[in-house]
Amino acid sequence: MKKRRSALIQLAILTALGAAVALTLLLPQMSGLHRRPQPLELSVIIREQDSSFWTNTRMGMEQAAGELGAELRFLTxxxxxxxxxxxxxxxxEIEQGADALVVAPADPAALEKSLGELDRDVPVVTLESPLEGADLSVVVPNAEMGASLAQAALEDWKGGTVLLLDTAPHCxxxxxxLAAAKDLLAGAGVETQVETVSVDSLASQLPELxxxxxxxxxMTFEPAATEAAASVKSLEGLSAxxxxxGATAAVVAALDQGALxxxxxWSDYAAGYLAVDGAAKLARGERSEMKPPPFFLIRGEDIYEPDNQKLLFPVTS
Incomplete structure (x- = not known):
């Protein structure tokens, strides 16, 4: 009887020791379940020197980053x-360990060539301009947009030349x-004049032009140029x-006041969100596909239509 009791005690001790060993092995794995994954580091490189033109885009990016556990580094x-x-x-940014890059190309052709020669495993997502060799592009249908804008001008046209301002010749x-707008107007028999001028010099050169x-x-074809031209038109009392x-605050104000x-x-907010969402998925080895964000033609009297308000005055949830 005593031998049996002693054997049972020994078995219980061995069982307890075995359970302790198993628990010791499992604890690191169990604690790992509750440890938050290391946040992704995403670098955003735009082609402007003033990030105010990208305010709505940045809002969308920050919304996506917050939901996906990513940290953004915004560079101008x-x-x-x-x-x-x-x-x-x-x-x-690649050398410093960025997990993915979001880029609005300043010179797509040059960047495309350089990117093709770079040995990298860091995903690159582009905004605005498509890029051969990029892993993903969030790009509105640019040609359709230019044609739609020219159609609006054609509806108002009563004769005369249409000035097309090229403020980013490499973009x-x-x-x-610009090319789509020019083609549509030429097809309708409207004479156009293309002038290349930087955004920074619009204030001084546009009145003389x-x-x-x-x-x-x-016509202008990027938000920064649209803002600058609208400001010059208002200040100088220009009649054209x-x-x-674009849908920046300054563009919306100019549209509301009749300068435009x-x-x-298009929704800069949605484009920013989609770019960061795609970059984060690619950085984590997941697939990401993208449909072109839609654009909308808006006149001053249409600003406060419900759908346009959502587009022009985005808010975060």
């Missing part, structure tokens, strides 16, 4: 549309919009009708 250029500087920033998005060319209408793109006749707008 010392000189707007400087492709070389942007490439140097991109290389630096694919701007080039596609208008005096020389006396256009009936003028202005058509542009119409804009082609």
């Amino acid at each position: 250029l010392a000189t707007a549309n400087d492709g070389r500087e942007q490439w140097e920033l991109l290389q630096r 694919t998005a701007v080039a596609q919009r 208008l005096r020389q060319l006396s256009p009936a209408q003028m 009708d202005l058509y542009g793109v 006749s119409a804009v082609a707008a």
Whole structure:
């Protein structure tokens, strides 16, 4: 009887020791279940030197980053549309360990070539302009947008030349919009004049251009240029009708005040959200596919339509 009791005691001790060993092995794995994954580090490199043009885009990015456990590093250029500087920033961010990059290309052709020669395993997502070699692009249908904007100008046209302002000659998005607008207007028998001018010099050069060319209408194809042209038109009291793109606060205000006749707008907020969502998924080895974000043609009287309010005045949840 005593031997049996002693055997039972020994068995109980061995069982307890075995359970303790098993628990010791399991504890690190169990604690890992409650440990938050390391946040992703995503670098965003735009082609502007002033990030205010990207406020709504950034709001969408930050919303996605918060939901997906990512940290954003938002970088601007010392000189707007400087492709070389942007490439140097991109290389630096890869070397410093960014998990993915979101880029609005300043010079898509040059960036495409350089990216193709770079040995990398860091996903690259582009905004605005499609890029061969990028892992994903969040791009509105630029040619359709340019044609739609030209159609709005054509509906208002009463004769005269239409001035097309090319403020980013190396940017694919701007080039596609301008070319489509020019083609549509030419097909309708409207004379156009293309002038290349930087956004920074619009304030000083636009009044003189208008005096020389006396256009009936003028068109811009990027938000920064639209803001600048609308400001010049209001300050100088210029009479040419202005058509542009974008949904920044300044663009919306100019549209509301009549400085802009119409804009082609898309949801910067949604584009920013989709870009970061795609970049995070790619960084984690997941598939990500993208449909082109839609755009909308909006005139001043349409600003406060319910659907347009959601587009022009985004709010975070």
